[in-house]
Amino acid sequence: MSSSTLINGLFIFMLAGFIGFEVIRRVSPLLHTPLMSLTNALDAIAVVGAIVLVGEHKSTLTAVLGTIAVVAATSNIVGGFLITDRMLKMFKSSRPASKS
Amino acid sequence: MNEFAGSQHIIEAIYLVASALFILSLKWMSSPTTARRGVWAGELGMLLAIAGTLLHGGIVDYKWIAVALVLGTIIGIPLGRVQMTAVPQRTALSHAFGALCVTLVGTAEFYLRTPDISRFMMAVLSMEVILGSLTFTGSLMAAGKLQEILPQRPLTYKGQNFVNFLLLGVALVIAVYLVLHPDARQLYPFMLVIALAFGVLLVIPIGGADMPTVISLLNAYAGLSAAAMGFVLNNKLLIVAGALDGSSGLILSVIMSKAMNRSFTNVLFGAFGQVQASAAAGAEAKPVKSATAEEAAAILSAANKVVVVPGYGMAVAQAQHKVRELYDALSKRGVDVRFAIHPVAGRMPGHMNVLLAEADIPYDRLMDMDDINGDFPQTDVALVIGANDVTNPAARSDASSPIYGMPILDVDKAHTVMVIKRGMSPGFAGIDNPLYYLDNTLMLFGDAKAFVGSIVRELTGTGHA
Numbered sequence: 200m201s202s203s204t205l206i207n208g209l210f211i212f213m214l215a216g217f218i219g220f221e222v223i224r225r226v227s228p229l230l231h232t233p234l235m236s237l238t239n240a241l242d243a244i245a246v247v248g249a250i251v252l253v254g255e256h257k258s259t260l261t262a263v264l265g266t267i268a269v270v271a272a273t274s275n276i277v278g279g280f281l282i283t284d285r286m287l288k289m290f291k292s293s294r295p296a297s298k299s
Numbered sequence: 300m301n302e303f304a305g306s307q308h309i310i311e312a313i314y315l316v317a318s319a320l321f322i323l324s325l326k327w328m329s330s331p332t333t334a335r336r337g338v339w340a341g342e343l344g345m346l347l348a349i350a351g352t353l354l355h356g357g358i359v360d361y362k363w364i365a366v367a368l369v370l371g372t373i374i375g376i377p378l379g380r381v382q383m384t385a386v387p388q389r390t391a392l393s394h395a396f397g398a399l400c401v402t403l404v405g406t407a408e409f410y411l412r413t414p415d416i417s418r419f420m421m422a423v424l425s426m427e428v429i430l431g432s433l434t435f436t437g438s439l440m441a442a443g444k445l446q447e448i449l450p451q452r453p454l455t456y457k458g459q460n461f462v463n464f465l466l467l468g469v470a471l472v473i474a475v476y477l478v479l480h481p482d483a484r485q486l487y488p489f490m491l492v493i494a495l496a497f498g499v500l501l502v503i504p505i506g507g508a509d510m511p512t513v514i515s516l517l518n519a520y521a522g523l524s525a526a527a528m529g530f531v532l533n534n535k536l537l538i539v540a541g542a543l544d545g546s547s548g549l550i551l552s553v554i555m556s557k558a559m560n561r562s563f564t565n566v567l568f569g570a571f572g573q574v575q576a577s578a579a580a581g582a583e584a585k586p587v588k589s590a591t592a593e594e595a596a597a598i599l600s601a602a603n604k605v606v607v608v609p610g611y612g613m614a615v616a617q618a619q620h621k622v623r624e625l626y627d628a629l630s631k632r633g634v635d636v637r638f639a640i641h642p643v644a645g646r647m648p649g650h651m652n653v654l655l656a657e658a659d660i661p662y663d664r665l666m667d668m669d670d671i672n673g674d675f676p677q678t679d680v681a682l683v684i685g686a687n688d689v690t691n692p693a694a695r696s697d698a699s700s701p702i703y704g705m706p707i708l709d710v711d712k713a714h715t716v717m718v719i720k721r722g723m724s725p726g727f728a729g730i731d732n733p734l735y736y737l738d739n740t741l742m743l744f745g746d747a748k749a750f751v752g753s754i755v756r757e758l759t760g761t762g763h764a
Contacts, residue, residue, distance in 0.1 A: 205419060208530050208538055215539040218322055219546030225329040228642060228667050231551060231649030232386060234328050235518055239393045241321050241341055242544040245400045245525050247352040248532045252407050253367065254358030261407035262360075266367045268403040271396040273371020274378060276345055279393060281379025282386070284338045286653055289383075290331040293661040 233286045240279025246272035306356045313351030314536035320344030321540055325547070331662055348536060383657045384614055387510065387646040388445035394517045395438035401524045402431035406491065408531055414482035420531060421481050425474035427527035429494045434520040436498030441513055444502070445646055453506040466497045507611070508688065510646045512555040519548025551648050558642035558668075560694075560705035587723070590741040592750060595717055596757030598741075602679035602715075604635045606671065608708055609651050610644050612685015612720075616747035622684065623658035625751050628758040637664050639671045639681075639708050641689035672709050681713035683734075685747050687720075691732045701730055716740040719750050 226234050249272055252265030320340045327337030353364070381389045405428040412420070443449035473490040477483060505513050526541025528534075556562070590598075599605060607626075613619060629636050638660065644651045652665055675681060683690055686708075693700040694707045710716050711734055718735060720742060734740055743750055 204533055205530075208533070208535070211535050211538045212526060212530075212542050215318075215322075215542035216546050219325070219543040220550065222322065222325045222329070223543075223547045223550050226325075227329065227331070228554075228640070228649060229652045229662055229665060230328055230331060230334060232390075232647060232653045233334065233649070234325075234547065235390055235514070235551065235648065236386075236393075237324065237328060237338065237341060238518065238522070238544045238547045239390065239397060240345070241324065241540050242397050242522055242525050243400070244317075244321075244345065244348055244537060244540040245397065245404065245528055247348055248404045248528060248534060248537060249367075249400055250349070250352050250364055251355050251357065251532075252404060253363050254353075254355065254360055256360045256363075257411055261411055262363060264403040264407040266363050268400040268407075269364065269367035270371040270374065271403075272400040273368050274375035275393045275396045275400075277372045277375025278378030278389070279375075280338060280342050280345075281376065282381070282389065284335065285379070286383070286386075286656070287331070287334045287338065289653070289656040289659070290334070290662045291656070291659065292331075292663055 229290070230287075233283045236279050236283040236286065240276050240283065243272040243275035243279065246276065306354045310351045310354055311535075313347050314534075317344040317348040317351075318536050318539045320347070321543060325543060383653055384617065385446075386653060387514065387650060388442045390647060391438045391442035391445055391514055391517070394514070394521045395435050395442060397521045398431045398434035398438060398524060401521075401528050402428055402435055402491075404528060405431060405531065406487075409487055410484070413484050413487075416481045418478050421478045422474070423527050423530045425477060425490065427524050427531055428491060429470055429474060430520050430524035430527065432491055432494040433498035433501065434517050434524060436495045437502045437513075438498075438517050438521075440499055440502035441505075441510065441517065444505075444507065445510060451507045454503045459500075459504055463497065463500050466493055466500065470494050470497065507646065508643075509559075511643045511648050511650070512552060512559065512561070514647045515548050515551035515555050517548070519545050519552055522546070522548050555643055555648060558706060560702070585736045587735050587742050588740065589744055590717070592743070592753035593757050595741070595743055596754045598715060598717070599629060599634070599680055599682070599754065600632055600758060602634055604674075604678045605629060605637075605680045605682060606666075606675065606678045606710075606713065607636065607638045608681060608683045608686050608690060608710055609638060609640070609655065610684065610686025610689065611646060611650075612687075613747055614645055614650065614654055614685070616685060618684060618748040618751055619654045619658040621748050621751040621755065622655070623660050624755045625758070626660055626664075628755050632758070637666055637671065639666055639668065639710075641668050641686070641708055644686060644689055668706065668708055675709045675712040678713040679715065681710035681716045683710060683716065683718040684751065685719065687732055688730060690718075690734055691730065693730070693733055697733075710734065711737055711739075714739060717743055719743045719745065719747050721746065 246269055249265045249268035252261055256262045321344050324337045324341035327333040405424055409424055444451050470490050470493040473486050522541050522544030526538050526545055529537030529541055626636050640651050688702055690708050690710045692711045694702045694705040716739055
């Protein structure tokens with residue numbers, strides 16, 4: 200990694216950190232649990248690194264480690280999105296004039 | 300670097316789109332009306348990123364990728380279908396899985412790249428692996444405590460912090476040594492094992508009431524380790540996702556620590572020194588007033604404004620559906636019923652909101668602490684269900700109390716306070732609650748679910764018979 204790619208990476212990290220801070224600050228406390236499930240699922244994007252590791256198959260060790268990593272991350276993606284959506288479906292506003 | 304230049308450009312473009320979708324996804328989470336759109340944006344971004352990655356020119360073997368993706372999906376589906384009351388432990392478990400992935404990839408990269416690795420790269424890789432492995436074991440411990448496989452009580456011993464910092468110190472020394480001498484590969488497993496042990500020891504002294512802070516903190520660690528992995532792999536999408544997840548966890552940790560009146564450094568270093576209220580308070584019998592379900596129902600139906608304060612006890616008793624029946628019965632009589640949610644009520648941020656939403660209580664009836672605290676003096680009845688420390692007026696008035704300074708729900712200012720509680724035992728932190736001895740407080744002794752159920756029967760029985 201040359202020093203310019205390092206600097207690029209740090210810029211991206213800094214900007215994404217600020218965006219994350221500003222965006223997440225606005226999330227209502229009502230939704231903090233689904234927020235955490237969602238960021239968990241998004242964080243499992245680490246799967247892309249693991250996929251390359253398995254696919255390149257440079258050694259048995261890396262392929263085995265990568266395969267376990269893909270399994271762990273994929274279960275987070277599938278489980279995380281599923282439960283976030285299930286939770287959000289439950290949040291309903293007062294039904295319009297349901298006074299019997 | 301450029302041998303797969305063609306496909307590499309396409310992949311980078313796809314990652315760019317995926318990053319934008321991830322940011323939109325979090326932006327749409329800000330309100331319940333757009334939140335589901337946020338999930339779809341996240342899913343689309345994820346699908347694109349995975350599909351794009353499969354184009355990677357270096358991939359020679361798709362078989363194991365397919366097997367792993369299918370296996371992960373098979374494990375993930377039940378994890379997405381757990382009961383709502385099990386969401387805190389599921390979340391902790393998914394932090395563990397995320398951290399496991401990061402740690403394994405980091406380990407593989409270490410053995411692939413050393414000894415020809417730049418110092419910066421080795422430093423970031425060490426950070427990735429140390430953060431990842433301590434988050435892995437720490438989250439497993441948290442999940443075990445929440446699932447009650449492990450004892451929920453904090454396990455403390457003398458010199459605990461010293462041992463913890465010593466371990467972390469040794470891991471960091473090894474990391475520095477590896478940065479300077481990347482050919483000392485035999486040291487790597489030691490660093491890994493020490494970081495794993497540190498994660499266990501970090502969470503052992505933490506009690507259930509501190510779980511919201513711990514889960515948020517582990518969330519931040521998981522995000523930061525993923526961002527570090529992004530630097531190692533020079534993957535910008537991963538840096539973005541890790542930074543987003545890290546800042547989310549950090550913000551939640553800060554909110555939780557403020558709500559418990561803990562300093563931020565206290566949280567950052569995981570020194571959750573559980574307040575040991577060794578003075579076994581509550582031993583001397585002070586007089587309390589108690590009431591039956593019938594009396595409680597009469598008072599509630601005569602009220603105009605009722606505020607319900609739910610806590611972890613409601614989750615344990617699975618009382619949320621009975622609470623919903625109470626809400627319906629009172630609303631039908633024209634009583635204005637709202638819910639006051641303390642930020643650290645329950646075992647993770649937003650825990651109570653999800654349980655009440657599951658019971659079909661409209662979310663516009665759920666109020667944050669800051670929005671409702673001013674309304675308690677105009678509230679006829681504050682009904683506390685399974686909450687304790689977050690209603691303790693000692694936090695406002697008694698400087699000697701271990702929770703002094705913690706922001707609380709001012710239920711004692713309501714005209715009448717009713718507290719549903721199993722008995723007079725003090726709360727999780729072992730702190731006596733003066734609320735129970737106030738003149739305007741009525742204790743309703745019993746199981747939350749059963750007691751709310753009998754109040755509902757009283758209300759509907761007289762209403763419809």
